[in-house]
Amino acid sequence: MTRAKTAAQILPYIYAAGAIIIVWQAVVTFTNAHVALLPPPLLTAKTFIDLAISGQLFIHIGASLGRVVSAWILSVLVAVPLGLAIGRWRRVEKIVDPVIELFRPISPLAWIPLAILWFGIGESGKIFIIFIATFFPILLNTVAGVKGVDPVLIRAGQVLGCDTDRALFTKVILPAAMPTIVVGLRISFGTGWAAIIAAELVAARVGLGYLIADGMEILRSDLVLVGMITIGILGVLIDAAFRILNNRFAWGS
């Protein structure tokens, strides 16, 4: 990608950030908001820099990212094969689909009590909640990807020597479904990242969700805002990275 193109893609984000800061400062100035309720941008920036210099911010980021990545990988390992099976075999779909449809509307938040009961307050409970949040986007996209494979490509694979289901899967179905699956991987990382707040409500001692919850407890809105801003920025960066991956698989156009 050229430098000019990169700049053109980043600029809107810089404008947006500028606009947010201006509105934010205006609200603080005109409402005379108490610093514990809405700290001004400058103070928040200072807190941000302090946390970054002390390294604490990166510890929080690392903890949250670690949880999301583990849960997401776990999700990929379960949802992709399941999605392949559902997409390929009507019989599997008939059995599994109603179960999925029943679970899908239940927010990851609703799983918090059970997560605590089942896994206690350690890491596994948090990973479980993010797992729930990442699972469905991967599953649904994988199913859609497999179902969307042009049947003629499957036939072509069959007459070109893919004489087992396994060969057909690895040589034709999976690569053909890959662009759609990768979209699911991207979306799910986003939903998983958004779920860290919920996950880290479960007795966390570190993480961006913890930073936010703790900031509220000790009436430090600047900490809350730093947590929120970090989640936002990292969310955009991760999504951008996934889009590059997406483009590598977009052989269609």
Add this chain to the structure above:
Amino acid sequence: MSNAPEADLNTKSISIRNIGVTFKSEASDAVEALCPIDLEIPAGEFVALVGPSGCGKSTLLNVLAGFIPPSVGTALVGDDKISKPDIDHGMVFQDYALFPWLNVLDNVAFGLERQGVGRDEREARALENLDLVGLKDFAGKRVHELSGGMKQRVAIARVFATDPSIILMDEPFGALDALTRRFLQHQLLAIWQRNRKTVVFVTHSVQEAVYLASRAIVMTARPGRIKLDQKIELAHPRDFSAADFRAYEKLIYDQLDEELAKTFNLEGSGGTFRD
């Protein structure tokens, strides 16, 4: 033409014995797509299959490819009963069916890899076959960078690369413009004359059938039966405008027109149709 077939060529006969297909579904009534038909195709013959659309040509080809089981009857390639898709039974599809995630070379080498051919030989043979269709220089291109005609040439290179004993082609040039179509007919014929694979070629074009085939089969309207089984004894290259070429065309059209009339429910109106 004097191209003598190569000595160790892989080509086999096809025996269609009482093959009939009826599609049954829960939703609607059973559809008889193909009346039980018998057809013996000796090894090395180029058979063109012509008939009104919906008469069961694709269905017959799908049975021969092993994609669908016949409701009755058996089909043999050589002495072996067709029961499932096989790399020895090549197929060329109307919409090319190239793998868009692979480049041109890897598309042509796909079947060779499945046959266990090593990397270097695979590439060499894929290039050789791309050369046959004049696309050697496009080996590294992505599929979506090619025109329709080029895609079908890649598909032809791909099917010949694995050296199957029979090749099934379902309206392979149906989506191409007339000029591209002529060019591809010419190329296909040149390749076929060298390796004499048994070809079953479905087409809507009577001219194409007479130009390419050593034998033309006209099918009736659905459920398909064999209406005309005509050897085409013309030397290659054939001349579209020659009188004997025209005579074959007329012979086939006369049979087809009757069936088209049935298809469009115009029997007795006395009209004829030309495409």
